[in-house]
Amino acid sequence: MGNDFIAINWGSSNFRAYRIDETGRARDTLTEAAGIAALDRAGMEAQIERVNQRWPGVDALYACGMIGSNIGWVDAGYVDCPVGLEELAGRLHATEIGGRKMLIVPGLACHRAADNAPDILRGEETELFGLMSAGRIPLNGMVALPGTHGKWVQIVDGRVADFMTAMSGEIFDRLTANGLLASIVGAPAQPGPAFDAGVRASASRKLGLGTLLFGARARVIRQELARDDAASYLRGLLIGAEIADASAIYPIGEGGTITLIGTSQVCAMYARGLMLLGLASQTVDAADATLRGFAALRAAARMPA
Numbered sequence: 001m002g003n004d005f006i007a008i009n010w011g012s013s014n015f016r017a018y019r020i021d022e023t024g025r026a027r028d029t030l031t032e033a034a035g036i037a038a039l040d041r042a043g044m045e046a047q048i049e050r051v052n053q054r055w056p057g058v059d060a061l062y063a064c065g066m067i068g069s070n071i072g073w074v075d076a077g078y079v080d081c082p083v084g085l086e087e088l089a090g091r092l093h094a095t096e097i098g099g100r101k102m103l104i105v106p107g108l109a110c111h112r113a114a115d116n117a118p119d120i121l122r123g124e125e126t127e128l129f130g131l132m133s134a135g136r137i138p139l140n141g142m143v144a145l146p147g148t149h150g151k152w153v154q155i156v157d158g159r160v161a162d163f164m165t166a167m168s169g170e171i172f173d174r175l176t177a178n179g180l181l182a183s184i185v186g187a188p189a190q191p192g193p194a195f196d197a198g199v200r201a202s203a204s205r206k207l208g209l210g211t212l213l214f215g216a217r218a219r220v221i222r223q224e225l226a227r228d229d230a231a232s233y234l235r236g237l238l239i240g241a242e243i244a245d246a247s248a249i250y251p252i253g254e255g256g257t258i259t260l261i262g263t264s265q266v267c268a269m270y271a272r273g274l275m276l277l278g279l280a281s282q283t284v285d286a287a288d289a290t291l292r293g294f295a296a297l298r299a300a301a302r303m304p305a
Contacts, residue, residue: 004055005022013037045097062102062105082162085132131284144260145260148169186228189235195269262286
């Protein structure tokens with residue numbers, strides 16, 4: 001128990017702290033809706049004090065996520081790709097919060113080879129290297145992390161080489177919560193014929209996504225799409241467009257298998273979308289990916305040069 005350490009995945013909306021042993025196993029967990037977006041500096045210090053009280057005597061403290069962003073406690077910056085585990089571990093950002101020393105994992109940045117456009121991620125790096133260190137994702141290939149801001153990551157020789165971000169999840173949430181398209185949604189999105197039609201329509205690139213999205217309303221109004229199928233169709237449009245973007249800049253259609261990391265329900269829709277477009281995928285259970293990532297980074301940071 002003397003080698004235990006504390007790791008915090010501190011995002012915009014949630015605070016997840018773990019007491020972890022060196023194998024990456026969580027002995028105890030503290031989860032609260034205390035994300036960075038809702039806290040000032042005093043609130044962040046108060047969260048760390050709650051951690052101190054829960055796990056007294058555990059000195060080593062690590063964190064990843066938005067705590068290290070420009071709206072967090074301190075900007076931990078970004079490490080340029082390509083980057084491996086040892087390089088990332090060597091760039092842990094030391095700071096102090098609430099009287100406690102903390103090491104924050106920086107994010108990753110790239111200029112994509114396909115279009116030289118910049119992209120950034122923060123938090124997913126810990127998850128990716130945790131799964132790679134456990135041998136649960138390939139050291140060469142494509143990994144997709146569907147979510148609010150989905151990532152498509154190219155891994156080469158165990159290093160993150162390149163990636164792209166798509167806002168499909170956020171766009172779907174906003175479209176179906178407010179505005180004109182919210183009025184046509186009658187049931188949650190799920191795989192099925194309406195979803196399939198949406199994937200094929202957007203992936204074909206015959207029309208832009210803006211035109212296709214409004215077309216969903218016209219389909220419902222003209223009774224060519226049931227209200228209970230509207231969310232599925234919209235989700236299919238967004239996922240199909242995202243897969244088409246990834247296919248345009250990465251060689252994901254050259255016989256490889258895309259690894260999906262995320263919640264089972266969302267990954268199931270991405271897996272179906274990929275299958276419809278002739279692409280193979282496998283879904284990895286990532287429940288402990290962040291914990292393993294912290295353990296791998298801690299071990300790499302402590303290795304002699």
